[in-house]
Every structure is written in structure tokens, then in C-alpha cells.
Amino acid sequence: MEVVEPSVTYSSINDRSGHAFWCQSGEDVDPDDVDNFRRKLKYFFMNPCEKFRARGRKPWKLLLQILKIAIITIQLVSFGLSNQMVVTFKEENLIAFKHLFLKGYTDRTDATYAVYTRSEVHDRIYFAVYQYLNLQNLTVGNHAYDKTGDNYTPLSLCQDFYKNGSIYPGNETFEIDPQIETECIEISPLQPFENGTVFPSNFTLDFKRLLSVNIYFTLKAINLQTVRHHELPDCYDFTVTITFNNKAHSGKIKITLQNDVDINECRDWNVAGASPRNIHYLLLFDSFIILACLTSLILCSRSVINGIKLQFEYTAFFLTRYNKEVPWSDRMEFVNGWYILIIVSDTLTIIGSILKIEIQTKNLTSYDICSILLGTSTMLVWVGVIRYLGFFQKYNILILTLRAAFPNVIRFCCCAAMIYLGYCFCGWIVLGPYHDKFRTLNTVTECLFSLINGDDMFPTFKGMQQKSYLVWLFSRLYLYSFISLFIYMVLSLFIALITDTYETIKQHQREGFPATELHTFMAECKDLPNSGRYRLEKDASSCFSCCSRFDELEERLEG
Template identity: 65%
Template sequence: MDDSSEAYLCINDPNGNCSESHAVLEEEEEEEEEKFRRKLKYFFMNPCDKYTARRRKPWKLILQVLKIAVVTIQLVSFGLSNQMVVQFKEENLMTFRHLFLKNFSRSSANTHAVYTQHDVYTHITYTVEQFLMLPSITVGNHEYEKSGEVYTPLSICQQFYHNGSLSPANESFHIDTHVDEECSLIYPRQPFSTLTANPLNFTLHFERLLAVTVKFTLKSINLETVQYHELPDCYVFNIMITFDNKPHSGRIGIELDNDVQINECSDWTVTGASPRDMYIMVLFDVMVILILLLSLLLCTRSVKAGVLLQFEYAAFFSRRHSKRVSFSERMEFISGWYILIIISDVLTITGSLLKIIIQLKAMASYDLCSILLGTGTMFVWIGVLRFMGYLKKYNILIITLRAAFPNVIRFSCCAAMIYLGYCFCGWIVLGPYHTKFRTLNVVSESLFSLINGDDMFSTFKNMQQKSYVVWLFSRLYLYTFVSLFIYMVLSLFITLITDTYDTMKVRER
């Protein structure tokens, strides 16, 4: 029956029952609205208020506190293990530089170079000699790599232009840009006396030379991990020494780098340590994963409840008031804290599974595991702010951050346009005359340091004065950047946060 029919019946009702039925309907609607209002109020209560209202124990709150503890313990454990890996890599890299680079010193790591043809041959010969004598000179447990019964050789390769002739005196050149490569192999364990004075067995074409690379592979085992109840890893170091002559400036830079692979040792025996102690962390990681899965389940259920209540609220509002609910009001039902916790749980669960695989020596993706566990733990600790928000005096920080965030994003976008303009200008103009402006990445880091007042004097002082116009431009460039960003942009940014804080503080009162 539609509304017009009801109105007609009400008009022709001799007993006057229409007003009574309307009163009953209004009372039922008010009761329904009050019930729905209480439902909304309870949904937006914090766990402490819910416990006070219905004596409902805050299981999610208890679980989150427990999760913070176990995840932090897990991260510290993995951090100590990863620290040993990183330290072992860095110490081996420094060892290889001292072993295979002639006259290497730590202070000359970035400037190690040769300037004569004789020095190039001498340095390559020195590297080959040290490689062949490695078992008798190293203080570590470094060994050559073997493929079956054959040792992996050391390779010396030169890359050079296919053909060409240069005549700087006549300002003429003819270059074929196709690159050729010649290599020579030297096997370990061969008598050193059989080597000739020139181990290359070919002549370097310095006029067309681009680079000389010396490559070889060594193996080692990190025994330090045994002291911390972990099985040692077997390391494969693919070492490459590069003599870079691409600029043809008369200076050939020398750089040693290594690509590290971490593998499970195929045959091992450890005495004096209980195997149970070595796998106890695996059981702990399994417990952490179970706690995280329970947290993920509870938070997902809460998000689902919020989404369902959002649709119920929109339908109720449309039916009773004939209005649509705005997007911002809909988003109030979806807690950003739960989304943050869900993301952190997924990252930490993935990182924990990867950590178990690493501890079982099935793979060695330490970097990926570090990113997952580190990011997950960071989000977990940021989520602590949600619990601090239950206290009125601490809630002002969260409210200020949430209120200021949109304005901060808009302000940062505007400031980024100016910042990028200075980055491009500094790179193209000052790059040839200052080491801090050679690449876009370095320029951005240098300018960000200047904003924070770091290394300011040396940035001004180290500018080369070969071109007076560029030197004068650099002064104008640096003075305007410092004045604009430190005195204006940074001050406006702080003012933006301060004004939002004052506004929220007044509202809180």
C-alpha cells in the first residue's frame, strides 16, 4: 500500500485509529534510530571504553602489545645476524684491496690510479702474483674455486676500439667504435717460475684501450656465526679489478669490487654446540608468524565490519533523510590504523618466512629480508600512536598530524617544484666545477644538506675559480637557495604545523 492510499484511509477512518498507528510507527522509527545510534557509538569506541561499557576484553589491544614485543625481539636477533654478514663482506672487500692492489691505502680508495704504461703492467703483474701465492700469504680461510677437479682461472681481458689512429698534434683522429676484447687465462696451482715477465701474453693497445679487467673467484667461510648458535655460511667472492681508461686523460683509475654470493655449505659438522640451540630461533619465528596471522585475522575482520556498517549507514541515511553520504563520511568507517597494521603484518610474515628459509640455509636473501622485517617493524611501532591516542594529552599529536597532513602535502608539492629547479640548474652549471654537483643524485643530497645547515662552508669554499662568471653565478645560486629555503620555505613549513597544532589545541579545550 502506497502513501496516497494510507492518507485516503486515514481521512475516511471513523474511529480515529490513523493517528494511533502513526504514533506507533514514529515510536518504532525512533527506537530503531536510537538503536542504530548506539551501534555507531559502540563501533567508534576505543577498547578501554568498550571494556567499560560491556566488559568486553580488548583482545586486539593485548595482541598488539604482545606482537610489538615479539617482533622487536625477532628484528634484533636478525639484525645481529645480518650485522655479522655485512661486517664479513666489508672486511673481505678491504682484505682483497690490500692483497691485490699494489700500494693500496685506505685513504686512496677513491683516488687509486696509475699514470704510465709501465705502472699498468706492474700492477697487473702484482695482482697475478698475489693471486697465485694466495694460500701462502692470506691470514683468512680464502681458497680458489674448483669446478670438478679444475680450478677456476684468473682472466685478464682488455677492451679496445676495433681500429683507429689519433694525432692530437694535427687535431685529427679516425676511430672505429666497435669494441674488441682479448683475454688471457692463468690457472692457480701452476709453478710460478713458468710465468713470463709479462703474464698477459699480449700487448695492451694503449692508444685504443678502454679498460682492462682482471676477474677471479675465491671462496671463504664465515666461522663467527658458530659462536651465536648459527650454522656458518659459505661465501663466493667474484672479484673484478678494473683499470678504467675510457676518458683517455692520461690517468687510469683502478677499482676493485666484488659480487658476493652466500650459499649453504654442502658438507659440515659442528661439535660442542647443541643442534637444538641452532634451531630454537626457527621455532620462535614460527610463533611470531602465528601471532601475526591472528593479528591479521582480527584486523581484517574489523575492517570488514567497518565496511558493512558503512553500507548499512548509507542505506539508513538514504531511507530516513533521502540524502547521500559523502565519501569523507564513508571513510570514517575504515580505520587507517587497521590498514597500517594489516600492511605491517603482511610484510613481517613474509620477512619471517624468508628469515626461516635463511636460517635453514636454503637461500641467503639478507637484503630483501631486512627490508621486509625493517619496514614491518617500523609500521608496528608507528601503530603504537593509536594506543597513545586513547590518552587525551597524547591524542593532540595524532590529531595534529592528521589535520596538517593535507596542507603539508600541498605545501611540499609547491616547494618541490622550486627544489627541482635548483637541482637541474646546479647540475648543469656547477657540475663541471664542483664535486658536490656532478650528478643529479649528488646535487639533491647536497642541497638537502644545505637546507639542514650541514657542510655549508665547504660547499662555498670548494667551488673552483677557473671561470669567474661561473664562480660569481655559484655565489648567487647558493645565497638565494639558502635564503629561500632556510629563511622562507622551512619557516613557512614550521608555521603550518604550529598553526594546526594551536587550532587543534583550542578545539581540544
């Protein structure tokens, strides 16, 4: 489509920064000025290599992104190895505590560890307290009691129970005061016991009112495995909680052991051949990453701002010269989504690196938050590499297919999600009492998503209890209809949607993409990048002189 340039009268129009890009009034615009504007637009949409040939501008952002890929990946691997040692040490200590303080515990009984008689409850409590008092003679690790000043921190044995209650199941009568009271006693590691026992005689349990029994104590340990990786060991505080849960009063008291971990810097240390310089090198490297990401953030933000300013200029040009509005599809061409992605990645990296520095200096222990930030930023950095592969036509098809199919995919997923949620709620309320995979809404969504991908089908059918024939029959209709609908129809339509978009993109690559008004306008500029026509002139007499001088200043600042 050829754009016709009629003669119109127009006045000065300023962009938001106050720079006038049309200065004439009552006469036609010089064709050279329009060519300069086309050339300016064409230069904006060039890739870094073409911009280098056009104006000799060094591709600093490209080089910086390549540098970021290397240093951020190194940072993530270093943090991942350190975090792996921390996670392994915490998990192994948790398993060790379960074997030390839970009588008869095995790894296979983790989900169903429970007791059913009063004697078993007392026996497990006695065992946990006795193991704690004899910890120094039992553990094979470097565990020790916690101290507050010169005194050992005692173990706390607490029970939660209803304030008052008279329960007679045989007569189907009860009287209960739902107010909960807590009674605790403290047991010091060096405290002598009555009659040579390890349990005080004044602690009794009323099982009819009993809600839970909780045992709290704190142990200390040092993670020495970091020494082999030239890192200073960390000192750990493990706050262990053993819970006997009797809230259901069903005859089954479930026993769980959990520990909260607090990581601290050791007060005094002496490692042969070690020095604190290693951590200083890591802090210096993290500071360099923050500086690199901050520079990238500034450059990409400036490019986004320049694109928005050029969009206003182009919109004003079309409104003034052709008296027509620019569609939003053309306006969004000036907003580079890859720069937005890099800005988000840089922001996450900067925050994650600051948290990493705080963790290394033992001011914080937010390993999970830091891992999420650094992991997400590294993922986005590597995804951003696709942008530079997209400069080659053979590698660009993935980006084009995703961009073209995205609106249709979102609309399709919204419709499919309504059906999916309907099945989720139905399965949860009907099949939940009869099937473990439908017991909670979260497990229902996971189970159905697995079924969509053809996974775990037979165990799902087989796990349905047959206590109610009506529910069993309903489960068959429910599962068969869901599998048939989503695998044979929804999933097939989803794949067909992507495939059709892919075929359309391949056809456009062979025959050419439909030209928008923006690309048609720029296509009239036939100047090649190495023609020298894109060089900025120092003296310009056209109405673009103010904008040209502003662009020249930006080029100098960037160079």
C-alpha cells in the same frame, strides 16, 4: 546541532551483504530501533577498554598487537645481529682483497687509486696475478682457491679494446671502429710460467685502443665468528673483479676492486658441542611470528570490512530517513587507518619472515630485501602503538595535529617542490663543472637539502672553483637566494603551518571539537559503556533483528 527526525515513508534497503536494516514501509520507524542503531554506531567507535565494559568482549586485537611488538622486535634484533656479522665479514674481506691485490693501496686512496704510465699498468697487473698465485702463503684469513670438480678454477685476465683504430692527436685525425672486442687468457694457480715469470708473454696491451683490463677470480672462505653466537658458520664464495678503466683515454687509468658474494651452506661441518637444534628453534620462532601476524591480519581485515559495511548501512539510513547524502569526511570515519597500517605491517612481516627462514636454511641470500621488509614492518608496529596512546587525551595531540595538518602540508610541499626542483636543475647544469657537490643531480639535491637545514654552508661556498668569474658570481647569487628563500621564508612558513594547526587542536581540546553529523547523531545516545544496554539480545522483534543476529554471530566468532 539537533537532528530533527521527520516522518517519512520508505521501503526495505539492503546492504551489499544482503542484510535488510530497514524492514518497514509506509509508516514511521520505531524510536527504539533508531536508538539501537545509534547505540550500534557508538559501540563501533569505542576503544577496546570501553568495548570490554560494554559487552565483555576481550580485547584480542590489543593483546595480539602487544605480543607482536615483543616478538617482532626480538626477531629483528636477532636478525640484525646475524646480519651485522655477515656485513662485517664481507666488508673486511673486501678491504683485505684491496690490500692483497692492489699494489701500494691504502685506505685513504680508495677514491683516487689510479695509475698514469704504461709501466705502472703492467706492474699492477703483474702484482695482482702474482698475489693470487701465492695466496696461500700471503693471506692471514682462511681463504682458498675455488674448485670445479678436482681442478682449480683459473684466474681470467681479459682486455676490452676497439676492433680497429688509428689515432693521431698531433694531426687531429683519427680512424676508429667502435666495435668492441674482448681477449682473455686463463691462469691456473698451479700453472708454470715461461722464463720463471708470472705473466704470459702472449698478452700485450695496445693502449690507444684499450678500453679496460679486467681480472676475474673466485676465492672461498668460512665465517667462523658465528660459532660464538651458537650459529652454524656459512661458507662464502667471493667473486673478485679488478678493473683498469681506460674508457676516457685521458691519461688516467682508474683501478677498482669489487667482489660479489655468494653465501652457501657448508657441505660438512663438525663443531664441538653444537647441534642443528639451534636453527630449528629459530625456524619455530619465525613460524610462530608468521602465525601471529596472519591472525592479526585476518582480525584487522575483518574489522575494516565491518567498518565498510557499517558505513553503507549508515549512508543508506541517512538517505532513507533524512533524504541527504553523507559527506565523505563522515564516511571515512568508518575506515580505521590504524587497521590499514597494521595490515601493511603484518604483510611485510610475513613476507620478511619467510625470506628469513629461506636465508637461515641457505636457500636464499637476499639479506637486503629481508632487512628492508623486517625493518619497515617493525617501524610500523611501533608507530601503531601511538594509536593506543591516543585513547588518552594528553597523548592524542600529536595524532590530531598530524591528521589535521597533513592536507595543508602536502599542498604546501607540492608548491615548494616546484621551486626546489628549479634550483636543482639550475645548479646541476651551471655549477656542476665547477663544484663537486653539484656534479650529479643526486648530489645537488643532497647539497641543497643540507643547506635548508643550515648544514655545510661554508664548505659549499668555499668549494666553488674560480676559473670563471662569471660562474663564480652566479654561484653567489644562486646560493644566497636559495638560502634566503628556503630558510627564511619556506621553512618558516612550513613551521608556522604546523604551529597554527597545533594551536587550533589545543583550542579544540579546551572548547570542544566541531561536531559532524555523524557525531551529533551518535551523541544523542547517552548510554554509558557499563550500562548494559550494549549487550546483544537473543530475541529481537525490531527491524534490526537480522543485523543484530549477524552481529551476535560475529561477536561469538571473535570471542
